[in-house]
Amino acid sequence: MKSMSKPIVDEYPSIKVARESEEKTIVTPLQLGERIKSIRTKLGMTLEEASQKTGLARSTLSKIENEQISPTFQAMQKLAHGLNIDMPQLFEPPEKILATGRRDITKNAMGKPHPTQTYEHELLATQLSHKKMMPFKSRVRARSLAEYSEWVRHGGEEFLLVLSGEIIFYSEFYEPVTLNEGDSVYYDANMGHMLVSAGDDDALILWVTSAN
Template sequence: MELGSKIRKLRKEQNRSLDDIAKACGFTKSLLSKIENGKTVPPIGTLIKIAETLGTKISILLDDNDLYGTVYTSQARSMGKMVHTDKGYSFSAIAAERPEKLMQPFYFVAKKGKTGKRTFSHVGQEFIYVLEGTMIYYVGKEEYTLNAGDSLYFDSVENHTYTLVTEEVKYLSVFCSDSNA
């Protein structure tokens, strides 16, 4: 089942309106409708808000094949499940099929000039590890230049955003929170 269809199904199972969920998430009914109909893929922060509002986990929205215990994800499988957004980046949820985990890792590929200047804020903590390229990452009022091998760990409720220095940046991001694991 596709992401938008899963969101719509959960919303309808809870007998909640588009307007109810959109207001609780802090965005428009129109945006939620576009997400549910597969016309747009939301950024991770938006997915986290939707999951919280629906009382579920982001991993459930991204993959409903539950697998307990050790989860092996091959590079081919991870690359094959890339979700392409209109926000200038693509991502893949790693080990999404394991329910009730304490963290959700993601693999991101961001393209310079396409990511915009959107600021993110969501519950939990976040860990960023740059695999390739260089980016400037902003957390609160602080600025960090991250090259391959550099990392950041921060409270993700703080406003955060990034700017790419190189044409492309590949990085891992791990989100931790009771409600999105």
């Protein structure tokens, strides 16, 4: 008897869902309340702040955003003025978020080595180009500030997580701070910074740097 192989779309439901979504074109009507809320949150405003700027009651704004009531033309004028936008922007459809499907797995100790005088870097996710973040693990070899010729500084922002060991984090505008396993710091990388291992063993850290 001839064996019947199971279709891959049945084996992986997510593929079937994605394929069905590609085959159907759904026109979603504009949700004005959702659009107003999206604009407000992008501006970093609370409902209370938006109420003060637009002259509309907080409860009214909440009802508009939750599609409980439709705003009058006068209310839309106040919204446009208070949010400092043109009225047509209230009717623009929300931006679509498209998944790029990018992925890069780096197995343990399989990153790209990049040793320096003070650090032993292991670059991660090296197969992806034009990354918005640059992740890498580093073994901190330095034991004193004398091993640095000057402050380390570069564009972007940086996140540091201590994976093992103990470090002293020096920065240009703050007092030195000791960080142990599990501790982290997020900082402006334009600010001068340096690290040294405080224990007998080299500390191991995870660094994530934003692209400029």
